[in-house]
Amino acid sequence: MRLRKEQVRALLEASRATRDVEIDCEEYLxxxxxxxxxxxxxxxxxxxxxxxxxxxxxxxxxxEETAALVEMIAQAKG
Amino acid sequence: MKAVSAAERDNGDWVxxxxxxxxxxxxxxxxxxxxxxxxxxxxxxxxxxxxxxxxDFAQDALLRVRERLSSFRGESRFTTWALSIAxxxxxxxxxxxxxxxxxFDAIVEDSRGPVAFESRAEAxxxxxxVHDKVMGALAEVIENRLTDKQRAVLSAELQGMPHAEIxxxxxxxxxxxxxxxxxxRRRVRAHLEAAGISEADVQGMFD
Numbered sequence: 001m002r003l004r005k006e007q008v009r010a011l012l013e014a015s016r017a018t019r020d021v022e023i024d025c026e027e028y029l030x031x032x033x034x035x036x037x038x039x040x041x042x043x044x045x046x047x048x049x050x051x052x053x054x055x056x057x058x059x060x061x062x063x064e065e066t067a068a069l070v071e072m073i074a075q076a077k078g
Numbered sequence: 079m080k081a082v083s084a085a086e087r088d089n090g091d092w093v094x095x096x097x098x099x100x101x102x103x104x105x106x107x108x109x110x111x112x113x114x115x116x117x118x119x120x121x122x123x124x125x126x127x128x129x130x131x132x133x134d135f136a137q138d139a140l141l142r143v144r145e146r147l148s149s150f151r152g153e154s155r156f157t158t159w160a161l162s163i164a165x166x167x168x169x170x171x172x173x174x175x176x177x178x179x180x181x182f183d184a185i186v187e188d189s190r191g192p193v194a195f196e197s198r199a200e201a202x203x204x205x206x207x208v209h210d211k212v213m214g215a216l217a218e219v220i221e222n223r224l225t226d227k228q229r230a231v232l233s234a235e236l237q238g239m240p241h242a243e244i245x246x247x248x249x250x251x252x253x254x255x256x257x258x259x260x261x262x263r264r265r266v267r268a269h270l271e272a273a274g275i276s277e278a279d280v281q282g283m284f285d
Contacts, residue, residue: 001188001189001190001191001192001193001194001220001229001232001233002188002191002193002194002195003193003194003195003196003216003236004196005195005196007236007237008195008196008213008216009283009284010236011216011232011236011266012212012216012270012280012283014263014266015263015266015267015270016267016277016280018260018263018264018266018267020264022256022260024252024253024256024257024260025241025252025253025256026252026253029162029163029166030149030151031153032162033153033154033155033158033159033161033162034153034154034158036154036158036162037154037155037158046153059241060238061169061173061240061241061242064169065162065165065166065169068121068165068169069158069161069162069165071120071121072117072118072120072121072161072165073158073161075117075120075121076117
């Protein structure tokens with residue numbers, strides 16, 4: 001397996017962000033809406049959102065979807 | 079049931095209307111579909127996504143939202159929750175379009191061989207030693223502590239392949255794939271810790 005520098009970095013960062021208990025992408029989806037609403041309003045994350053934040057840090061796809069949802073909420077308000 | 083406009087509906091109105099039949103349900107479905115199309119179009123236009131595709135995503139999302147109506151817990155506005163589902167559907171499909179012609183076998187073929195790293199830039203002797211220690215530990219854990227499947231998933235992930243696509247190629251459910259990838263990351267983390275590699279060591283490699 002040939003690894004470029006940015007892949008090594010991604011792997012090391014993912015390893016560092018790994019927790020013994022994590023939520024998967026489906027669970028993240030079920031908790032994404034209140035998290036995105038808080039972000040769009042410039043508020044701190046809702047209580048109990050630690051696992052959501054940890055998952056977002058690890059999962060580029062969920063991160064991309066959350067950014068899009070925050071944008072949708074902000075645009076609907078504007 | 080009283081007739082309510084999209085702007086006036088509260089969470090309960092949406093759930094009640096979408097869960098039922100009749101004119102109010104029809105009106106709620108139409109309103110939600112329009113909301114999906116508008117929101118998706120705004121966000122996806124800049125990514126070059128055609129309007130008719132947003133219509134397709136909206137239609138699929140409407141069906142999915144109605145299927146999952148009972149799982150709405152009221153922790154957000156109903157429309158935000160529904161939009162989160164529409165967003166997942168749209169982005170999953172866009173990723174699928176991007177990756178559908180990529181050979182999974184070609185992506186993971188490399189994962190079977192020994193680990194090799196890009197040659198490192200010149201650094202001080204001390205940093206060079208830390209670098210070699212970290213890379214040695216990484217090579218050891220990838221080659222000898224991960225299963226073939228975990229190595230394949232890791233390789234595909236590092237090349238940017240989305241989990242939904244990897245899961246299809248491996249014939250796995252997405253949540254099972256997440257667990258497999260999570261177990262692999264835990265093994266990597268545990269091995270690095272056991273090798274005495276600190277966060278500062280890792281950080282120092284990229285400063």
